[in-house]
Amino acid sequence: MIRGSFTELLIIAVLAAFAATVPLVANGYWLSVCVTGMMYIALATSWSMFSGPTHYISLATAAFFGLGGYLLATGMSDYQQPFWLMLAIVPFTGAVLAALIGLATLRLSGVYFVIFTLGLAEMIRNLVSWIQNNFLGSRGLYVLTDYTERHIYWMLLAVAATVYMLGWLINRSRLGFSLRIIGGDETVARHVGINTATAKVILFITTGFFGALVGGILAPRYSYIEPNQVFSPQLSFLVVIIALLGGSGRLWGPLVGVIPFTILWELVQTYFPNQTTLFLGVVFLVIVYFLPHGVVGRLEQALEQVRKRR
Amino acid sequence: MARAKLRVERVTKRFGGLVAVDGLSFDVNEREVLGIIGPNGSGKTTMLNMMSGAFKPTEGFISLSDRQISGKAAQTIARAGVGRTFQLVRLLPGLTVLENVVAGAVFGHRRQWGQSAKMVALRMMERVNLNISPNAPITELTYIDQKRVELARALCGEPNILLLDEWLAGLNPTELEAGIDLIKTLQEEGRTIILVEHVMGAIRSLCDKCVVMASGAKIAEGSPEQVLADPEVIRAYLGDEDE
Ligand SMILES: Nc1ncnc2c1ncn2[C@@H]1O[C@H](COP(=O)(O)OP(=O)(O)OP(=O)(O)O)[C@@H](O)[C@H]1O
């Protein structure tokens, strides 16, 4: 019923402390890879906090991420608001968007939820592009700050650590237990007295919150914000693939998926820039056929077998 | 005089053109065991589903201790103290036996957490004679043990009223005997129970009162001896066998 030990918390703290030293030794290309990796850790972990237990696959990550980046840029560029103020605001807009999506999709079952989130994210992307091209076309959205890659990295690390802390707390709570029951059988969940709608919406709101926050933090990296770039649906798919590759059944599953995936992804982008989509397809097939519960699920299976043989 | 614990008033459920439950009314009193019997497809499970909140009645009312529960969400009704098991056992495959059982204590009528919830769950496992490691995966259980887990989960919520949908179905003769004895002990504890059953021996030995359904409607009500001797009831059952 209670998942997550204090040892787990300690491991997270040690890993975070170790990760914090990366910008001191890495720079240039490798630091940039680490920023990307840290972004995926934060996004995929908060994604799987909702989708792991409930099995509701959300393709709305790009909507939250884009909203965060675009709003932050608008605030800074058009209204001369400071970066930190905008960064404090954008996660809440992501949370509100997630709450609206959650309330609208409560009665939808799995497949329809996937389609709805993808459709909605694409609709937002097109709407924002359309508004920008037709009404605001003449001006650009610049995010000019003094923050460099290493600052962005540390900010992302802080977010990732917060996501882990929150996930750890949820795993130890009634809410975490209720999500596992919902994932097992929603009818049973309701009949033991769980308010399934509330539990799902709360978790979805946290993914929206962190998605927008990460989008805001990444904005200074691009300097110039363009809707088709920050709302790119590719991000939503990447997050799903990473989480599933690592295994969304455990809090630290996505972390396991991020490291191999980011390295492979960088290699593919460098050496086979025209085959990135093909690569994603192959990874997806590998997951579906060979790692249905991710790398972590595979490891747990193997451990179980070793234990039984003894 | 004691008022009815659970009251069903002119309840109807339609699925499109099909009338699954047709204007059904009955009362269950405190500490009473009510049997709902009837041929296959006569609407017993549908009636139970409306009592537990899985379905909303198309017409009519259901009240628990004079408070209306019909139309409320299943989780609200569960928290009001209605516990149930399912005709086709519903357990959570990714969870251990203990976790399956403790779910009832954590979210049910009495919301507990941590050690105290665990103690309740272990006590209920013992109560239903479940002699198996609490940490065993659910997939390793025999059929009757799966049914015991489901019953223990329902009992964990300390329900005011317990709804059992063919809890004895599918058991072999030895298991059936043990099952009947188990439910008998629940009855002796003074619990209010609604049983949907096909097993006549169990109905005779357990039920204080029976409601007989056919094609969604009530065709007889009374003690087990009375209703089982009723010509209309016999006709309903024989008619069912002819098909
Ligand atoms: N969700 C549903 N949608 C449509 N029709 C349904 C639904 N549930 C039950 N029915 C129909 O309602 C009627 C009554 O079904 P119900 O399951 O209540 O019967 P029952 O008395 O429990 O039968 P059994 O003894 O076989 O369990 C049947 O004709 C069934 O097909």
Ligand SMILES: [Mg+2]
């Ligand atoms: Mg039935």
